[in-house]
Every structure is written in C-alpha cells, then in structure tokens.
Amino acid sequence: MSTSDTNTLSSGVYTEEDPSGYTILNMGPQHPSTHGVLRLILTLDGERVVRSEPDIGYLHTGIEKTAEVKTYQQALTLTDRMDYLAPLSNNLGFSLAVEKLLGIEVPERVSHIRVLLAELQRVASHMVWLGTSGLDAGAMSMFLYCFQEREIILDLFEAVSGVRMMTSYIQPGGLMADLNPGFLEMTEKVINELESKIDMYYGLLDRNPIWNERTKKIGILTPEMAREYAIVGPVARASGVDWDLRRDRPYAAYADYEFKVPIRTEGDSYSRYIVRMEEIEESLKICRQALGKITPPGVGVPYRTDDRKIVPPPKYEIQYSMESLIHHFKLFTEGFTPPPGDVYVAVEGPRGEVGFHMVSDGSNKPYRMRVRTPSFTNVQLIPELIKGLLLADVVVILASIDFVLGDCDR
Amino acid sequence: MTTVSEEMRELGRALSTQFAENFLGSREDRGELTLWVLPPAWRDAARFLRAGGYDHLSDLTAVDYLDREPRFDVMAIVASHQTHDFIRLKTVVADGQPVDSLVPVWIGADWFEREVFDLFGIEFLEHPNLKRILLPKDYQGHPLRKDYPVTGPAGSRFR
Amino acid sequence: MELVTPDNGGEKEQRMLYSSDSFFPPQGRTSGFGFVTTNLSKVIDYFGVDKYIRLARKHSVWPALFGLACCAIEMMATSGSRFDISRFGAEVFRASPRQSDLMIVAGRVSIKMAPVLRQIYDQMPDPKWVISMGACASCGGVFNNYAIVQGVDKIVPVDVYVAGCPPTPEALLTAFNMLQEKIEHGIPPGVSPAVAHSADPSLVRLNMASVAPYPG
Numbered sequence: 001m002s003t004s005d006t007n008t009l010s011s012g013v014y015t016e017e018d019p020s021g022y023t024i025l026n027m028g029p030q031h032p033s034t035h036g037v038l039r040l041i042l043t044l045d046g047e048r049v050v051r052s053e054p055d056i057g058y059l060h061t062g063i064e065k066t067a068e069v070k071t072y073q074q075a076l077t078l079t080d081r082m083d084y085l086a087p088l089s090n091n092l093g094f095s096l097a098v099e100k101l102l103g104i105e106v107p108e109r110v111s112h113i114r115v116l117l118a119e120l121q122r123v124a125s126h127m128v129w130l131g132t133s134g135l136d137a138g139a140m141s142m143f144l145y146c147f148q149e150r151e152i153i154l155d156l157f158e159a160v161s162g163v164r165m166m167t168s169y170i171q172p173g174g175l176m177a178d179l180n181p182g183f184l185e186m187t188e189k190v191i192n193e194l195e196s197k198i199d200m201y202y203g204l205l206d207r208n209p210i211w212n213e214r215t216k217k218i219g220i221l222t223p224e225m226a227r228e229y230a231i232v233g234p235v236a237r238a239s240g241v242d243w244d245l246r247r248d249r250p251y252a253a254y255a256d257y258e259f260k261v262p263i264r265t266e267g268d269s270y271s272r273y274i275v276r277m278e279e280i281e282e283s284l285k286i287c288r289q290a291l292g293k294i295t296p297p298g299v300g301v302p303y304r305t306d307d308r309k310i311v312p313p314p315k316y317e318i319q320y321s322m323e324s325l326i327h328h329f330k331l332f333t334e335g336f337t338p339p340p341g342d343v344y345v346a347v348e349g350p351r352g353e354v355g356f357h358m359v360s361d362g363s364n365k366p367y368r369m370r371v372r373t374p375s376f377t378n379v380q381l382i383p384e385l386i387k388g389l390l391l392a393d394v395v396v397i398l399a400s401i402d403f404v405l406g407d408c409d410r
Numbered sequence: 411m412t413t414v415s416e417e418m419r420e421l422g423r424a425l426s427t428q429f430a431e432n433f434l435g436s437r438e439d440r441g442e443l444t445l446w447v448l449p450p451a452w453r454d455a456a457r458f459l460r461a462g463g464y465d466h467l468s469d470l471t472a473v474d475y476l477d478r479e480p481r482f483d484v485m486a487i488v489a490s491h492q493t494h495d496f497i498r499l500k501t502v503v504a505d506g507q508p509v510d511s512l513v514p515v516w517i518g519a520d521w522f523e524r525e526v527f528d529l530f531g532i533e534f535l536e537h538p539n540l541k542r543i544l545l546p547k548d549y550q551g552h553p554l555r556k557d558y559p560v561t562g563p564a565g566s567r568f569r
Numbered sequence: 570m571e572l573v574t575p576d577n578g579g580e581k582e583q584r585m586l587y588s589s590d591s592f593f594p595p596q597g598r599t600s601g602f603g604f605v606t607t608n609l610s611k612v613i614d615y616f617g618v619d620k621y622i623r624l625a626r627k628h629s630v631w632p633a634l635f636g637l638a639c640c641a642i643e644m645m646a647t648s649g650s651r652f653d654i655s656r657f658g659a660e661v662f663r664a665s666p667r668q669s670d671l672m673i674v675a676g677r678v679s680i681k682m683a684p685v686l687r688q689i690y691d692q693m694p695d696p697k698w699v700i701s702m703g704a705c706a707s708c709g710g711v712f713n714n715y716a717i718v719q720g721v722d723k724i725v726p727v728d729v730y731v732a733g734c735p736p737t738p739e740a741l742l743t744a745f746n747m748l749q750e751k752i753e754h755g756i757p758p759g760v761s762p763a764v765a766h767s768a769d770p771s772l773v774r775l776n777m778a779s780v781a782p783y784p785g
Contacts, residue, residue: 028685029682030689031664032634032664056543056544057543057545057679057681058682058685059637059676059679060544060545060679060681061714061717062715062716062717065553065558065560065716066560066711066713066714068560069560078711081638084638084639085642103440128642132645143649147651148649148650148651154646165639165735166735227466228516229517230467230468230519241491242491248491248494249412249494341440342444342473344442344469344487344496344498346468353468355469357469357471357487359473367473368473370473372468372469372471372487376522376525377521406639409544410544545680545681546680546681553715559715560713560715561714562715562716563715566680568680568683568723
C-alpha cells in the first residue's frame with residue numbers, strides 16, 4: 001500500500017541514463033504548491049530538474065461512468081464538480097451539448113445571461129489563480145486580496161441560485177430559475193468595484209522585481225510545441241497560438257459581443273500571467289455589455305425554452321392543464337430523450353477548451369459523456385517545460401499553467 | 411448551429427479516395443462531419459487530416475457499443491485553426507484488437523491513449539509508455555466498458 | 570465499555586486504530602501521554618492544570634493542508650479575509666503533517682488517494698483530530714461509484730462531519746467550533762461526543778445546538 005512506485009526508473013521514464021548522482025524527489029500528492037493532488041516524480045541533479053514524470057489519478061472520480069447511469073438533468077450536477085473553479089463553464093458546455101443533441105434553441109435573453117455568468121465565473125477563477133500563484137511565489141497578501149474579490153462574485157451566484165459554487169444554474173433548456181429582482185443592479189455594483197481595482201491588481205505584481213525575476217523567461221513554450229501537445233487556453237495564447245473558442249466558434253450569443261483576445265508571443269510564465277490579467281479586463285468589459293442586453297426579470301420574460309417536453313411547465317399550470325400534468329410527470333420520472341447520435345460542443349473555460357462529446361442512444365440517459373478537459377493536456381506539458389530548470393522554478397511553472405486536478409482526472 | 415462547409419466535404423472526399431480500400435463512410439449529422447476508416451489506415455488518415463490543415467488535436471477517446479461487433483469506436487476530433495472547424499475521425503476495433511498509436515503524429519496523444527487504455531482496455535501499438543494513468547497501477551478491470559458495474563467489483567474494500 | 574470498530578474484512582491494514590487507543594480516561598485527563606510522562610500527568614491532576622492545557626489546545630488547533638477537491642476551495646475561502654478561520658486559532662495551515670493537529674479532509678477521496686490519506690494521518694503526532702468536510706468525505710457524496718471511497722471514516726477516525734457540497738465557510742467554522750468544544754471537554758479524539766457521553770455519563774455532554782448558527 002505504498003504510495004511510491006517500486007522502481008521509479010522503470011516506471012515509464014522514456015530514456016535510460018546513468019542514475020548515479022541524481023536525486024529522485026517525490027513532490028507528492030499532498031503538497032502546498034501542487035494546486036491539488038498532483039504527484040510529480042522529479043529526478044534532480046542538485047537543484048536542477050533532469051526529467052520528471054507526473055502521476056495523476058489521485059482525484060479520479062469516474063464522472064464519465066457515473067453520468068451513464070444518471071438522466072441528463074442529473075448528470076448536469078456532476079459536471080459542476082469537474083473543474084471546480086469554474087462550475088458554470090462546465091454547466092454551459094454540457095447544456096449546449098445537450099441542446100444540440102435535442103435540436104432546440106433557447107431564447108436570446110437566456111444566451112446573454114449565460115454569457116454574463118460565464119464571464120463572471122472566468123473572473124472568479126482567474127482570481128483564485130492569481131491568489132494561489134502569488135501565494136506560491138511568496139506574495140501571501142495576493143491570496144487575501146484575490147479571495148476577497150472572489151467573495152463578492154460568489155455573492156452574486158448565491159443571490160441567483162442559492163449556492164456559492166456548485167450552482168448547476170445553467171441547465172439544458174435554459175436556466176434553473178429566473179434572475180432575482182435587483183440582480184442586475186447588484187452585478188453592476190460588483191463590476192464597478194472590480195473595474196476600479198484592476199489597476200491595483202496590475203500594480204501589485206507587475207513591476208515587482210522578485211516576481212519579474214521568477215517568471216520572466218521561465219518555462220518557455222514555443223508555438224510548435226503547443227500544437228504538438230494539443231495545448232489550449234491561456235497557456236497556448238501566451239505562446240502565440242491564436243485560438244479562442246468564444247471568437248472563433250461563437251456559442252451562446254458571444255457573436256454579439258466585442259472583445260479582444262489577448263495574445264502574447266514570448267511563451268514564458270510572465271506572458272501567461274499577463275494574458276490572464278488582460279482576460280480579466282476583457283471579461284469585465286463583456287459583462288458590462290451583457291448588462292445592457294439583458295431585460296430585467298418579470299412576468300412573461302423568458303428564462304428557458306418553451307418546449308414542455310424538455311423543461312417542466314410552471315407549477316401552477318398543472319392544476320388546470322392535463323397536458324402540463326403529463327409533461328411534468330414524464331419529465332420527473334423519465335426525463336427527456338434526445339434522438340440518437342453524437343455531438344461535440346466545446347466552450348472556452350478559464351483554462352481552455354472544455355469539450356463535451358455526448359453520445360445518445362435515444363434513451364433518457366447519456367450513452368457516453370466524454371469531457372475533454374484542458375487541464376489533462378496542460379499537465380502533460382509539465383515535464384517538457386521544467387526540464388533543466390531549478391526546483392523553485394517548478395513551483396512557478398505549475399502555478400502559471402493553472403491546471404485543476406478535478407478537471408484533469410475527472 | 412454549426413454547418414458542414416464545402417471545404418470539409420472536399421477533404422472528406424479526398425480522404426475517401428486516398429484510402430479507398432480502408433474507408434468505411436462519412437456522415438453529416440447536426441452540423442458535424444464524421445469520417446470512418448478501418449484500423450490499418452488510422453494513423454495515415456490522421457496524418458492526412460493534419461496535413462490538410464487540421465492540426466489541433468482536440469480529443470482522442472473511445473466509445474463502447476456493447477451490442478455491436480466490432481465493439482469499440484476509437485475516435486479523434488481534430489480542429490483547424492484557420493477554418494475553425496472540427497472533424498471527427500473514427501475507427502472501429504473489436505475487443506482485444508490493438509490500434510495504431512497517434513503519438514508519432516501528435517505528441518499530445520500520449521495521455522489520451524493512456525486514458526483509453528486505462529478505462530477501456532484498448533491497446534495502442536508503438537506507444538512509448540502504455541500504462542494506467544488514472545487508476546491505481548494494480549487495478550483490475552477497465553471501468554468505462556459497458557459491462558463493468560458502476561459501483562465497482564463486488565467486495566471492494568472502500569465501499 | 571468497548572469502542573465499536575467497524576468490521577472491514579479483518580485485514581490488518583484495514584483496522585482503524587484510534588489514536589487514543591485504550592479507554593475513556595477518568596474525568597479531566599487528556600489522552601494518554603505514555604510512560605515517560607505518567608508522573609507529569611499526576612502533577613497535572615494534582616494542580617488541576619488540565620483544564621488550562623485543554624484550553625490552550627482548543628485555541629491553537631493548526632490544520633494540515635489536505636484539500637483535495639472543491640471543498641478545498643471553500644476551505645481556502647474560510648482562511649480568507651471574510652470568514653477568517655485564524656480568529657479561532659487556526660492561524661497557519663501547516664504543509665507538513667508533523668506540525669499540525671487537525672486534518673480537514675476537504676474533498677472526495679479516490680481509491681488511489683486513500684493510502685496517502687492514511688499515511689498523512691499516521692504522520693501526525695498525537696493528539697490529532699479529523700474533520701470530514703463535505704458530503705464526499707463523509708459518505709461518498711454524489712459519487713456512488715468504483716473510484717471514490719464512500720466516506721473517509723473507513724480509513725481514519727473522524728471527529729466532526731460537515732454536510733454540504735461544498736459546505737459554506739460558515740458551516741466549516743461551525744464544525745471547527747464544535748471541535749473546539751469537544752477538545753475543551755476532554756473527549757478523546759476519534760470518538761463522537763454522543764458515544765463518549767453514553768459510555769461515561771459524567772463527561773459533560775456537548776450541547777451542539779448552542780453553537781449552531783441556525784435555529785434548531
């Protein structure tokens with residue numbers, strides 16, 4: 001029952017070298033800087049990393065298998081728990097995939113609300129990244145600053161859905177419930193506060209000489225390597241790969257928004273930091289545009305599709321309409337049944353391309369829910385990036401890649 | 411909703427003529443193009459698509475159709491950064507039949523294939539490091555197969 | 570009175586060893602220190618200093634970093650500025666288990682992680698407590714499948730369970746306060762207050778409702 005391999009050298013290291021003089025260090029699953037339960041087996045020459053091997057699976061939850069025995073509405077709650085820093089993005093991807101399977105469209109207002117929530121979620125996720133990156137590099141106050149900003153965004157999620165994190169608010173067919181009255185005003189206050197603080201957040205780390213020393217020219221990723229390793233997200237954009245699903249394959253009303261996609265070409269940890277900071281700024285701009293496009297909640301304002309075979313009817317209708325009663329019954333005992341086939345829908349989460357490949361066989365449960373998560377490929381990149389660097393740089397690179405182990409292991 | 415563009419159809423036709431004896435068919439459904447090849451042409455078809463502009467490997471996974479022979483569908487979803495399209499390339503393998511690995515085409519296919527091996531039991535030829543990745547090293551069984559129970563084997567010590 | 574241990578098939582590695590693995594001590598003594606300090610225990614008893622030791626322990630519980638999944642983010646939020654767990658004494662989250670008292674198992678424990686969990690628990694020095702945070706740590710949560718341990722109490726003895734998915738930071742703080750009351754009253758680690766009370770009625774029973782932030 002030991003946690004280490006019996007013989008690390010034979011457990012998957014590709015080249016055989018003379019091992020004498022090298023230290024094998026286990027940066028184990030429980031470590032303050034690995035951002036989750038990642039295990040890195042490092043072969044060190046003094047302080048320099050000669051080669052390394054990531055060992056994942058310490059958070060494997062079997063979500064794909066569990067989704068095969070749940071109905072579509074139940075499987076939605078499982079998607080929250082994969083990338084747990086951006087549950088609304090996962091929900092959005094799942095909902096769009098199921099809606100494509102069903103072949104339905106949601107009202108435009110719903111798409112705008114989805115965009116607003118997804119962008120707020122992106123800001124919250126980048127705040128956690130910034131806080132923990134600063135904490136890893138030694139700037140502990142970044143952690144406290146960033147988590148406070150995250151709290152005011154989570155207050156919004158709690159106002160709209162009752163839950164701070166695992167909201168399951170974006171559902172196939174629309175939203176869980178309409179926005180509460182006053183939500184748009186609350187959001188505007190939050191966006192004003194965040195926008196006024198962006199410069200402060202830039203200033204906290206931007207010209208800090210220690211931060212610059214630790215992140216500039218560390219962990220350089222070339223665009224060719226990014227394409228070979230199938231890297232997505234801000235990590236790829238910081239290397240010059242110009243691929244952002246919100247702009248290139250617009251989903252959920254992103255085509256109506258104007259925003260820039262930050263691209264850098266250096267590919268080091270500092271440019272990954274700058275790309276994410278600029279993404280926070282752009283997300284706030286998108287949120288502000290969305291606020292102008294969403295009609296406030298009220299009677300008759302749609303928050304989900306009208307198709308009663310997919311979303312349940314309002315509860316009061318059951319009392320006088322037989323058809324509504326039957327729809328309600330069918331939906332809550334069996335659930336909706338999409339026609340057979342498969343679809344692949346990808347959304348741009350804070351970490352990159354979150355792709356949902358749903359296979360339906362005509363029953364009320366997904367036949368196969370495959371989630372392509374960005375952290376899986378980004379963690380694969382770690383041995384390439386840290387080769388030849390010091391142990392202290394490993395920590396900074398892990399922070400700059402911004403993976404989430406729940407996303408990686410599922 | 412996405413649509414299948416004429417260039418994608420052209421590419422599908424070019425693939426079907428290039429690998430005529432191994433091409434099974436193509437399908438357009440809900441705005442997505444799927445191409446089926448037989449396992450002998452799997453790696454070359456992927457190379458062909460990569461050379462045709464689809465050089466971003468989005469996903470590489472498998473689906474288990476228990477009541478069909480051959481049982482597994484190994485599929486790769488590739489995307490093009492220029493035309494912003496996705497194409498799905500599939501092959502069909504039976505239980506116990508190995509597939510060519512796509513690692514020579516994309517290095518990033520490494521972990522995708524390890525995951526398919528771990529959860530489905532499909533072997534990949536010429537893979538540099540085919541071992542279990544998500545489950546413990548001494549785990550028996552392949553959970554994502556349809557005949558594997560969700561709650562795991564009976565007598566598991568953690569239930 | 571026997572402590573009830575669950576039957577896990579009899580394999581030696583499965584047995585749960587409670588850290589104070591003997592008895593219910595007579596009222597007032599903390600968990601056994603061992604042979605060398607037996608005299609010290611007598612001295613402590615004589616002067617009645619025991620109460621102050623427990624008070625000191627209660628106000629300086631240092632958690633070990635054991636955040637696994639989503640609950641870890643809420644645990645980090647609890648240590649942030651709004652909910653601030655350090656006002657209750659948990660000033661630092663120690664990375665090394667050798668320097669910590671409390672293990673907050675925050676998140677789902679997969680079968681690959683289970684031996685690691687036990688090893689970290691074993692590395693912590695006595696007295697040590699465990700809070701099982703969240704539904705996944707308490708009972709497997711949403712995930713009733715092959716990959717998740719259905720409750721960490723199959724691996725380590727748990728003192729307080731916190732419900733929620735993830736529990737709000739307020740719930741975690743409530744659990745922390747319950748743990749502090751438990752320490753204050755000298756209930757041995759790994760034993761639930763109800764069991765302790767039923768075994769030895771002279772032990773003060775915790776009135777849990779008094780610390781709950783919600784009525785009832």
